[in-house]
Amino acid sequence: MHMHRCILFTFILCFYLSTVLQAHHPAPAASVKDSDFGGISSGPMLNSPTASTLGQNKGQAGFVFEYVRYNSIPAANAHRLHHRGRDVHGKNHEQTYSLNLGFGILDDLDIYLNTPFVSKNSIEIHDHSNLGKKERATGLGDLSLQAQHKFWKKYVEAAALVGIKFPTGKTAAKRDSGDKFAPELQPGTGSWDGQFGVAISRSFKKRISTVTSVQYFLHGEGAQDHKQGDVFRYNIGTSYAVRDLGSSPNVILVTELMNEWALRDHSREEDQVFDSGGTTISFAPGVQVSVDRFSVFLSCPIPIYQNLGGEHEEKKFEVLTGSSFSF
Numbered sequence: 001m002h003m004h005r006c007i008l009f010t011f012i013l014c015f016y017l018s019t020v021l022q023a024h025h026p027a028p029a030a031s032v033k034d035s036d037f038g039g040i041s042s043g044p045m046l047n048s049p050t051a052s053t054l055g056q057n058k059g060q061a062g063f064v065f066e067y068v069r070y071n072s073i074p075a076a077n078a079h080r081l082h083h084r085g086r087d088v089h090g091k092n093h094e095q096t097y098s099l100n101l102g103f104g105i106l107d108d109l110d111i112y113l114n115t116p117f118v119s120k121n122s123i124e125i126h127d128h129s130n131l132g133k134k135e136r137a138t139g140l141g142d143l144s145l146q147a148q149h150k151f152w153k154k155y156v157e158a159a160a161l162v163g164i165k166f167p168t169g170k171t172a173a174k175r176d177s178g179d180k181f182a183p184e185l186q187p188g189t190g191s192w193d194g195q196f197g198v199a200i201s202r203s204f205k206k207r208i209s210t211v212t213s214v215q216y217f218l219h220g221e222g223a224q225d226h227k228q229g230d231v232f233r234y235n236i237g238t239s240y241a242v243r244d245l246g247s248s249p250n251v252i253l254v255t256e257l258m259n260e261w262a263l264r265d266h267s268r269e270e271d272q273v274f275d276s277g278g279t280t281i282s283f284a285p286g287v288q289v290s291v292d293r294f295s296v297f298l299s300c301p302i303p304i305y306q307n308l309g310g311e312h313e314e315k316k317f318e319v320l321t322g323s324s325f326s327f
Helices: 002-024 075-083
Strands: 059-071 091-106 109-123 134-140 144-154 156-165 193-204 208-219 231-241 250-262 278-291 294-299 302-308 314-326
Touching: 278 314, 302 314
Parallel strands: none
Antiparallel strands: 059 091, 059 314, 091 109, 109 134, 109 144, 144 156, 156 193, 193 208, 208 231, 231 250, 250 278, 278 294, 278 302, 294 314
């Protein structure tokens, strides 16, 4: 059933892209320029998609480092919960190193490729003799492909967001004992996933930008018969450019509010994993510094509300940093 959903989503994605290309191909020169509406293209956000596009035959390459720290459950407590049949895993922190490439196929259509390398760090909670020992699962993560089509650009910009994640990541990493890490601690998921959503944004007075976005992430069944819960994400953000947008050098200050709601996971042992899912709301201040075609950025999402299902580790903080180059 899950595979059928992923095949259907892949077909819809391919059909959507081909339809957009066919619709734009006859008269690309007739597309309306942003300047016709007073220059409403927004400045960048760091955790939220905007509706602005790169432009035809323009590209962007970048590197992103993400660090997530959890409030770890003490090893002895996690060990007791595990023996009571609870789905806890001793998560400590995660690091993701991603290479990103974006290209504007048309003025209003971009595609983006993301290739991550993942390191997930945890403590041993199963084997009593090694209780609390630090362990790590590293490897290639799941490659993803996204498309962004700007379909509205009068007064505000609006873009449709669609994407697919491929099961390219490592799913057989093993603990020191020789057993496989749990699915939640593997670098890859082993599942075909889809995503779709909408982003709306615009700029004001050449310096202030606002954005709101809604996205839904559809997860298929992956390694070890485990299916992550689908995720609904709603973000709002605003940014202020020290100089007019497009000026160089420039400094842009960003604030974002992110709301994520995850359904419960499914596993071979439980139809719905009790210790999974929930709601997390984070506040993310950040800054981007740009010089000509090169930019660097830093964002620090801080959870301000967490209501998670059952017993599993809450996020303590995140750090997102990286650089990009436009061509």
